[in-house]
Amino acid sequence: MEEEFDKQDPSLSFDFKGFLLRILSYWYLFVISVLIGLGVAYYINVRKLPVYQLSSLISIKDDQNPFFTSNTSLTFNWGGISDKVNTAVTTLKTRSHNEKVVEELQFYIQYLKQGEYQKVDVYGQSPFKVTIDSLKGQVLDTPIGIRFLDAQNFELFLQLEEAPETRKAMVYADQTTYQVPLPKQLKKTYRLGEEIDLPFFSGKVIPANRTPQVGEVYYVEFLNFDSVVKQYQTIRVNNQSKNSSVLELSLMDNNKKKIVDYLNTTAQVLSRDMLHRKNLFATKTIRFIDSSLAVKARELEGVEEEMNKFRQENRILDLTEESSSLKGQLNVLDVEERDLQRRLDYYQILEEYLRSRSDYSNVPAPSVSGIDEPSITTAVSKIIALSEQRSSYKYSVKEDFPAYADIDRQIDATKTVLLENIESSKKIIQRQLNQIRQEIAKLESQAGSLPKEQQDLLKIQRRYEISEQTYQLFLSKRNEAGLVKAANVSDVQVIDRAKDTGGYKIGPNTGLNYALAIIFGLSVPLVFVFLLVFLDNKINTLKDLERLSPIPILGIIGKSKQKSNLVIYNQPKSSIAESFRGLRASLQFIYRKKEIQGTKTVLITSSVSGEGKTFCSMNLASVFAISGKKTILLGLDLRRPKIFNDFEISNSVGIVDYLVERKTLTEVIQPTNYQNLDIITAGAVPPNPSELLMGEGMEKLMEELKKDYDYIIMDTPPVGLVADALNLTRYADANLYITRQNYTQEGMLKMINEKYAKGEVKNISLVLNYFQQKAKYGYGYGYGYGYGYGAYGNSYHEEDPKASWMKRLFKKRDKNT
Structure with a gap:
């Protein structure tokens, strides 16, 4: 073992x-x-504060203009639905978009009311609204109180516990900030709608929603514009399904009215911006045509005045029949010449644009010049489509995106073919133009034979009709562009507006x-x-003791709650008394097994003081005495004698006096008040206790005591402190090593284990003292040797009265000493 x-x-x-x-x-x-x-x-x-989440549904659709044709369309709707959805998703989370929404809703103004524990947001419920002068500064993050005196008047107050000299203010027109002086206390009375001009607040408080109640108190707080925008950039935008054009917008906030307004407004702003971009080309075209119409109108008006003046001066009302015939033929040729020249000019502009630009999203529309050649219109449309597609990727991909190179290759290939077609068309138009000019020259030579007045009038009318036709053409294009723009609708369609229908609380x-x-x-x-x-290195359970030492365990002694150490005499029916009886029986078994006759001796020691060896010595001696055996208890702990107080005897004389031959044995033995039990106390503390215990006097003492006593119980010093007990083991038939639950440290057993393993200490057994039958120490059961603790029921035991759990919770532990 x-x-x-x-x-x-x-x-x-x-x-x-x-x-x-x-x-x-x-x-x-x-x-x-x-x-x-x-x-x-x-x-x-x-x-x-409660947290709510609401949502809305929008669709990014591909609405084609009902007036779209290859000849009349001034805009191109390319890129596909998926690109529009990606662009919309990105736009909804951008800073610039959310700045527009926050500015439109003025969410940088916060309306508060004192709640049970803190100020709560009452946006949409306050009986007033604040309009500010955006060109003046408003103090940030400082609640400004508004207390209503009646339905029209209120008191504006400022009351801060620790107001600094200045605080940051913001001019919302350009989001600049500066420091503004701030008073610690302020109270002023105003009327609803009255202008307020303070260093930290400039604006008006106007009525809204309902009539305020007298005494109602609200607070207005201005927030940093950029911080508010950043907060709302957390809006969630999710596709309902893969490749779907339906987006779900959701937002969390403490105020449901704010969520509703923000979701609906962000959809409105997105719709407005996308429609604006969709109409941008048409708007620019209309602006160009309007400027051209103004020029042609002045030109037409000038020619008309010139013609009327000529008629009045020369008294000619109209051309002759011959002149009218020539004018009709010339007008037809003039219209064709102008049409061809306009188309030729467009080709020149388009060619220059293609050769000098890298962004082709603003390529002039062929319809402006009346070009309906399929190869030209198709190629221009394709280049614009590819350019728009390339532009859409910049919202979501990097510059090295592989699709960029593929798009650029397609644009270059289409541009090459388009330039070849342009060159071919220009040559054809130039030939047609030369033929028409030759015919015009022939007719003009025929007109030379007419009277001079008829020739001049013919020239003026030709110029007038050319200007009028040009004006009518531009006017037609202007109406066409206006019709296209008016027919355009936004690609954003609201499917399900955000609405508070109750609930939606998520936190x-x-x-x-x-x-x-x-x-x-x-x-x-x-x-x-x-x-x-x-971290506990103390012995708490019997299993700890078994685990830490090979020395057999002879018994356990329970925790005593009495002030006196004499448990055997004071409570003979207690469980502790029974545990000592069990210990006595175990010792007698050892004596019989070793065939020890006559006087039996027991040495009791421990590792350190406080483990209860003296307590066990006194009660073990008492239990032997009660059994009718003449017993003597020796106080051999010469350095710290203890056993005399409980027996109410004196320590004036003792073993020391006998060992130094100052007293006889009869003089040092002191009888107790209990039958069959005598005691020899330690006596005065000697200067050389170890030498006295090792001398011949100790051997002589043991021989003399064996003549008169059946049991000799030796209370010795702790072996962990001094070696006295080890020297006395030669006089003992049985050695009891006392350990104390939740007191004896595990390392204290190392020395006695080594002595036991080497055979220097024999006939030794362990006793666990101060054992509590509680789960705190692991196990609440008796031990196999002897009767054990708790071996009998309540009908046999005389238990200590239990204190209340409150007293037991706070009561300090008593120590068996």
Whole structure:
């Protein structure tokens, strides 16, 4: 058994059952910790504002203009639905878009009212609105109080506990900030709608929604514009399904009215911006045509005045029949010449644009010049489509995106073919133009034979009709462009507007907080108990004792709650008394097994003071005396004598006096008040206790005592402090090594284990003292030797009255000494 113990490392084993039972012993810590955690969770929950989440649905559709044709369309709707959806998703989260929404809703102005624990947002419920002068500064993050005196008058107040000399203010027109002086206290009375001009607040308080009640108090707080925009950039934009054009917009906030307004307004702003971009080309075309119409109108008006003046001066009302015939033929040729020249000019402009630009999204539309050649219109449309597609990628991909190179290759290929077609068309138009000009020259030569007045009038009317036709053409194109723009609709369609229909509360998650509180409340004491067990190096259970030492365990002694150490005489029916009787029986078994006749001796020692060896010595001697055996108790702890007080005897003389031959044996033996029990106390503390106990006087003392006594009980010093007890083991038939539950440290057994393993100490047994039958120490059972602790029921035992759990919780532990 000794060899097996030597090979085994006691520190490697862990008593899981004991650990669990020890956790249960600290149940009150778990209860207190959980209650504290729940209290903290409740404190947090009741002070947290509710969080709501609402959503809306919009669709990014591909609405084609009903007036779209290859000849009349001034805009191109390319890129596909998916690109528009990606662009819309990105736009909804951009800073610039959310700046527009925040500015439109003025969400940088916060309306507050004092709640039960803090100020709460009452946007949409306050009886007033604030309009500010955006060119003047408004103090930031400072609640400005408004207390209504009646339905029309209010008191504006400012009351800060610790007001700094200045605070930051913002001019919302350009979002610049500066420091503004701020008074610690201010009270001023105003009327609704009255201009307010203070260093920290400039604007008006105007009525809204309902009539205010007298005494109602509200607060207005101005927030940093950029911070508010950043807050709303967290809006969630999700596709309903893969490749779907339907987007779900959702937002979380403490105020449902704010969520509703923001979701609906962000959709409106997106729709407005996308329609604006869609109409941008048509708008630019209309602006160009309007400027051209103004020029042609002045030109037409000038020619008309010139013609009327000529008729008046020359008294000619109209051309002759011959002149009219020539004018008709010339007008037809003039229209064709102008049409061809306009088309030729467009080709020149388009060619120059294609050769000098890299962005082709603003390529002039062929319809402006009346070009309907399929190869030209198709190629221009394709280049614009590819350019728009390339531009759309910049919202979501990097410059090295592979699709960029593919698009550029397609644009270059289409541009090359288009330039070839342009060159071919230009040659054809130029030939046609030369033919028409030759015909015009022939007709003009025929007109030379007409009278001079007829020739001049013919020229003026030709110019007038050319200007009028050009004007009518531009006017037609202007109407066409206006019709296209008016027919355009936004690609954003609201499917389901955001609306508060009740509910939608998603937080705070009070249940989670309580669950975390319980987990935290259980974890803290669990860690505490684990650390106690991990760092605890004391003997707490019988299994600890068995694990740490190969020395057999003879018995256990329970915890005594009496002030006196004489448990055997004071409570002979108690469980502790029974444990000593069991210990007595175990010793007698040892004596019989070793065939010891005559006087039996027992040496009692321990590792250090305080483990209860004197307590065990006195009660073991008492239990032998009660059995009718003549017993003597020797106080051999010469350095710290103790056994005399409980027996109410004197320590003036003792073993020391006998060993130094100052007193005889009869003079040092002191009878007690109890039958069959005598005591020899230690006496005065000597300068050389070890030498006295090792001398011949000790041997002589033991021989003389064996003549008169049946049992000799030796209370010796702790072996962990001095070596006296080891020297006295030669006089003992049985050695009892006392350990104390939750007191004796594990390392204290190392020395006695080594002595036992080497055979220097024999006939030794362990006794566990101060044992409590509680789960805190792992196991609540008696030991196999003797009767054990708790071997009898209440009908046999005379138990100590139990204190209330409150007293037991806070009562200090008594020590068996």
